[in-house]
Amino acid sequence: MPRPPVTVPEAVLRVSIVERLFARADDDRPLFTHQDHTRGAEHTLTWAQFAARVRVVAGELRRTAEPGERVAVLAGQELAYPVAFFGALAAGLVAVPLMAPATRAQADRLAGVLADCGARVWLTSSAAAARLPAHEHVVVVDELTGPGADPVPVAPEDPAYLQYTSGSTREPAGAVIPHRAIVAACWQGSRAYAVDEGTTCAGWIPFFHDMGLIQLLCLPVFAGARAVFMAPAEFVHRPRRWLRQLADHPAVFTAAPNFAYDLAADAGADDDLDLSDVRVALNGSEPVRPRTIERFQEVFGPRGFRRAAHRPSYGLAEATVYVASAGPEGPRGAVFDREALAQGRAVETAGGQELVSVGRPVGQLVRIVRDGREQPEGAVGEIWVRGPNVATGYWGRGDAAAFGATLDGLGGWLRTGDLGVVHRGDLYVTGRLKDLIVIDGRNFHPQDIEAAAGEAHPAIRRDRVAAFGVTDERGEGAMVVAECVRDAGADVKEVTRAVLRAVSREHDLTLRAVHLVPSGGLPRTSSGKVARSAARARYGGARG
Numbered sequence: 001m002p003r004p005p006v007t008v009p010e011a012v013l014r015v016s017i018v019e020r021l022f023a024r025a026d027d028d029r030p031l032f033t034h035q036d037h038t039r040g041a042e043h044t045l046t047w048a049q050f051a052a053r054v055r056v057v058a059g060e061l062r063r064t065a066e067p068g069e070r071v072a073v074l075a076g077q078e079l080a081y082p083v084a085f086f087g088a089l090a091a092g093l094v095a096v097p098l099m100a101p102a103t104r105a106q107a108d109r110l111a112g113v114l115a116d117c118g119a120r121v122w123l124t125s126s127a128a129a130a131r132l133p134a135h136e137h138v139v140v141v142d143e144l145t146g147p148g149a150d151p152v153p154v155a156p157e158d159p160a161y162l163q164y165t166s167g168s169t170r171e172p173a174g175a176v177i178p179h180r181a182i183v184a185a186c187w188q189g190s191r192a193y194a195v196d197e198g199t200t201c202a203g204w205i206p207f208f209h210d211m212g213l214i215q216l217l218c219l220p221v222f223a224g225a226r227a228v229f230m231a232p233a234e235f236v237h238r239p240r241r242w243l244r245q246l247a248d249h250p251a252v253f254t255a256a257p258n259f260a261y262d263l264a265a266d267a268g269a270d271d272d273l274d275l276s277d278v279r280v281a282l283n284g285s286e287p288v289r290p291r292t293i294e295r296f297q298e299v300f301g302p303r304g305f306r307r308a309a310h311r312p313s314y315g316l317a318e319a320t321v322y323v324a325s326a327g328p329e330g331p332r333g334a335v336f337d338r339e340a341l342a343q344g345r346a347v348e349t350a351g352g353q354e355l356v357s358v359g360r361p362v363g364q365l366v367r368i369v370r371d372g373r374e375q376p377e378g379a380v381g382e383i384w385v386r387g388p389n390v391a392t393g394y395w396g397r398g399d400a401a402a403f404g405a406t407l408d409g410l411g412g413w414l415r416t417g418d419l420g421v422v423h424r425g426d427l428y429v430t431g432r433l434k435d436l437i438v439i440d441g442r443n444f445h446p447q448d449i450e451a452a453a454g455e456a457h458p459a460i461r462r463d464r465v466a467a468f469g470v471t472d473e474r475g476e477g478a479m480v481v482a483e484c485v486r487d488a489g490a491d492v493k494e495v496t497r498a499v500l501r502a503v504s505r506e507h508d509l510t511l512r513a514v515h516l517v518p519s520g521g522l523p524r525t526s527s528g529k530v531a532r533s534a535a536r537a538r539y540g541g542a543r544g
Contacts, residue, residue: 007363098164159178173395201226202245239267265296273303324366335350477512
């Protein structure tokens, strides 16, 4: 992969995101707008109003917490969330962006994260406080009054927040994000997606998720832009709300996982929908499907959406979300020989496996590595990343192997655990090291099997399929667990046969089992992705 033409300027790294906020503390332009569809209302804070509220929270925290303490943010998708998050940063504390639990599973995971980070002080809102367990130090930020306090000076390497991973492949862990990583990632994002003062950062990605935190909270503050957001559940229940949000605001930069573009295409377009001013629609956080891009374009191209606005991207929490993205040319892809790709080589062919490129990096180094050596173009290996946006490690853990790898005498490389290949200068993500399924010496990537199974029958939810390896008396094999659409009325045997045929046809693989479950039956991570390891633990013994 060619060396990135630009690097993050040192001057950028020396100015924290909080300093950027208070530099605009007298600005009367709107900064954050919460679209509350439950109550049919919008609530907006200007830069000046927001900075004043952040000062109040910072003042309270300086009275109740010690320097370096972790402060949990436990609110809903509302204005109190960014106030709490930036209040913690302004007080010189370490924020832990989480969420107020709505289910038992969320409460159990939250308890584990809170125990791991040791947050003594919790920040919440009056709307979310009732959902929290009893705790000694709970601060309701929208009920605070007082003169506030000036922000505490911080160094670029000081921890700013802990980004807990969603847990799709392992137990959740808190990546330590220093202040320089926030501004580095925001600078990279602003360059990659052309975000400036005239941009509207719109969407619904939850704030506790790395993509939502950067795209909807940090990047607008960094670039002087505006953020307009709604709750994730309000999008899921009515995907057209997101589309209307995009149409109603100028110069939009939005972001969502691949499944959201499928849901939006399924919902269709209103006759008066105009998406011509959607500048960038980032597609990331999960594998980008070629068919999703085409379906979205078929439905919304006639409503003004430009294909070049669709930007497949790749990132991870440990890199403060941004690693690489498609450029102004929009999505590109290639068709690879399946067998060669499974064995570690990218060879273009007709009628093979189509993959979507996630583009090229901005302001950081990305390499493909196997056995400790950088691989040439066309060879599959682990994706390694090095740049000022990389976290310093996991909270309370020794992770030199993941965060301090050395390549060609240069230290500080992040081993992502993702498999990838560079082809014609573009990065393609091909799978996860730990998820790789090996059967009779052949390598299978679960997302490829999931894609084939998801398209096998209309009764299967395309974005709710898990494939993983199993071991029984016959040795290594693979199985699929898939959620079925509610009220589809399909015959179980018919759907099962369709999945078996599709996977056999596409990958020359006979599945050991296909297990169909009701909608909601597959375990998911906090960001909504299917959790394969949890699915294997739950269904790995199922047959048929």
